[in-house]
Amino acid sequence: MTMRTVDLKIEDIAFGGKGVGREHGKVVFVPFTVDGEVVTAKITREKKQMAEAEVVDIKTRSTKRVDPPCPYFGQCGGCAYQHIEYPHQLELKSRQVRDLLQRIGKFKDAPIRQIIPSPLAYAYRNRITVHAEDGVIGYFRRDSHRLIDVEQCPIARDEVNRRLADLRERRVPDGHYTLRAKVDRPLRGRLNTRPQSASRHFSQTNDGVANALRDLIIELVPPNQELLIDAYCGAGFFAKALMGKFQRIAGIDWDRFAIAAAKENATAKETYIAGDVEAGLRSALQDCDLQKTVLLLDPPAAGLTSQVRETILDIAPATAVYVSCNPATLARDLGDLRRRFEIQSITPLDMFPQTAEIEVVAELRRYN
Ligand SMILES: C[S@@+](CC[C@H](N)C(=O)[O-])C[C@H]1O[C@@H](n2cnc3c(N)ncnc32)[C@H](O)[C@@H]1O
The missing domain is CATH 3.40.50.150 (Vaccinia Virus protein VP39)
Incomplete structure (x- = not known):
């Protein structure tokens, strides 16, 4: 398969997080870009109607681009916009x-x-679900069922990250683990004063x-x-x-x-x-x-x-x-x-x- 490289102007960011460029009218989706940027991208998948690509170089950088704080950003399947300042998100x-x-x-x-x-733009999640397999504990990689080893997750609350650290210190069987912060401040509904450990359902x-x-x-x-x-x-x-x-x-x-x-x-x-x-x-x-x-x-x-x-x-x-x-x-x-x-x-x-x-x-x- 040919792995062409193209220069693209990112016109928009589609729902799902991918930048939208066009090559001779054909839509090319490029994740981790910002609208307005001109990028060099490598085509990774090509169909009749559209193509997928990965950034190789940013030729014109958006003023709305920021440095993502998380070392896993780009590989982890969770976040799509850490490289974009919050108001623009x-x-x-x-x-x-x-x-x-x-x-x-x-x-x-x-x-x-x-x-x-x-x-809160970070440290807001009161629960996360991580997966354990063969000693790796973390999230799924982007577009894959393989795991990425995650030491801490910046969109999770500190308490949740402490639970993750505790989990990582133990030898746990393979499986899924939902880690929750305790409710420290009763929300207005009486419902939320219940201990959260009991909540196996949606919250x-x-x-x-x-x-x-x-x-x-x-x-x-x-x-x-x-x-x-x-x-x-x-x-x-x-x-x-x-x-x-x-x-x-x-x-x-x-x-x-x-x-x-x-x-x-x-x-x-x-x-x-x-x-x-x-x-x-x-x-x-x-x-x-x-x-x-x-x-x-x-x-x-x-x-x-x-x-x-x-x-x-x-x-x-x-x-x-x-x-x-x-x-x-x-x-x-x-x-x-x-x-x-x-x-x-x-x-x-x-x-x-x-x-x-x-x-x-x-x-x-x-x-x-
Ligand atoms: C987005 S959650 C909303 C829960 C609730 N409104 C809340 O804010 O906590 C969706 C809920 O729909 C339920 N659900 C999904 N499909 C359903 C169906 N066909 N019939 C009944 N409940 C369903 C799930 O069990 C889940 O509790």
Whole structure:
């Protein structure tokens, strides 16, 4: 195979973190670049429509480029943006959300609010999962299932890194290890005062942004409602913060550990059901006053299945709030849901600085 070298102007950074250049019109993706830079890159994979390349030399360096603090950056599969100053990471993520809504959801002019930054650009993760194999403890390498030995991770909180150091001192069997910081400061929900060692289920990773996310959801949900359906509720992180606005709350999640945690401190108005949203959503929507029902959706990265979207379009509640950890599937789903809902606002949040991940909240109001 030929391993050509090309000079490229990086026009943009695509969702996922790769710089986008063009060679005779063909898109070339180059990771670890900054928009505006001119780079020399070696083509590593070439297809008809596009190519992948790796930087060999930076000919014109962006003023937004900074030195990545982590020695594993570039090899580790975790971070994509340590070489870009934080304010520009925020600009890129906002732009990526707008572009995905345009390209996939066909929204010409989505009402995108300003991105909510993370109070901490590093040392924010309250948990990490590392893998152990043949004496190596660390993360997966970029584009590979091989491990990179990681002594410490700068996006994890100090306490998590201390746990990593402890783990590395022991001889541990091969496997996955989730290391968590203890909750040192009770967040507002009572839920978070539980010892974290018990949480085997999903939990928010960046406490500062999780608080901002919860405040945003409280702001978007109208008061004096009858029913909250919290679909993909986990341990009830949102439901428990929204109690004051509802007479009844119904949470659905198929993780029985999460449901058990949600039930632990539940009041009489909360019901939590362990089951598939696809199976349970229709009946939850059927026996309520749709005018005074709010549907909260916080699905995994794959987004909503077509069946869940059909159910929502068929039995549409007056208000829906969609929390997404993947703007591409969000754009697809909103493109579909817009048949019955007006998209009132879109708010990106930077839950995962230095990485390519983007969290987004969409506010939907049914057309009457
Ligand atoms: C992004 S987490 C959200 C959790 C919760 N809202 C929170 O903030 O802690 C997604 C949740 O969806 C659940 N889940 C994924 N697919 C599901 C399905 N088809 N039916 C029910 N729950 C599902 C997972 O167990 C997980 O708890």
